[in-house]
Amino acid sequence: MQQRRLLEVWGDTVDGRHLLGAIGLGVGIAVPVYLIAEWGFDRLTGGDALGRSYALVIGLAACVIAAVVAANLFKPKRVVTIGESANGSRAEAMDAIEAELGPLGDPDDLPPAALAEVKELGLYDDLAAQHRKNRLAAAEGGER
Incomplete structure (x- = not known):
């Protein structure tokens, strides 16, 4: 071929x-x-x-x-792969965003419309985990 x-x-x-x-x-x-x-x-x-x-x-x-x-x-020749992304890739992306823009904050503090959109996009759990990680890091930093 x-x-x-x-x-x-x-x-x-x-x-x-x-x-x-x-x-x-x-x-x-x-x-x-x-x-x-x-x-x-x-x-x-x-x-x-x-x-x-x-x-x-x-x-x-x-x-x-x-x-x-x-x-x-003439259809496009793209290759689409559907599956799970690499573990931690979202967390790494959020760490990079926070490094550039600062802490993302608690997703529960978002306005109801934005919170609904975040949940619809499947990002709520990731944002909540990032917020918990930041709280733990702040608590550990305060103990020292």
Whole structure:
């Protein structure tokens, strides 16, 4: 099996041949549609700027149609892995945030709407654990 040449474009991974195919599809659809629309509006309006503007709008609509067709023909080549993150990665991230911004505080002190969102995102337990860790560290620091 031949190895694919994958490229990253706007945060997505694509096959280089598919990218060229999508570009060709866009040019192949949008340019002729624009030129036909320009010719048609030129005949209808006598070549004024309004006719060229309408032709441009139709050409842009053809670009969108070409993009939809290309997106359906050439799917992204991303690899999605679903599973548990490495143990402690959230705690390490919160430690880094606190190092930069200071203590995060008690999540129960958040306004009700923010608290509901934190719980919905599954971050409440992590924030509460971080707050407990900070309280223990402060208590240990105060005993010395």
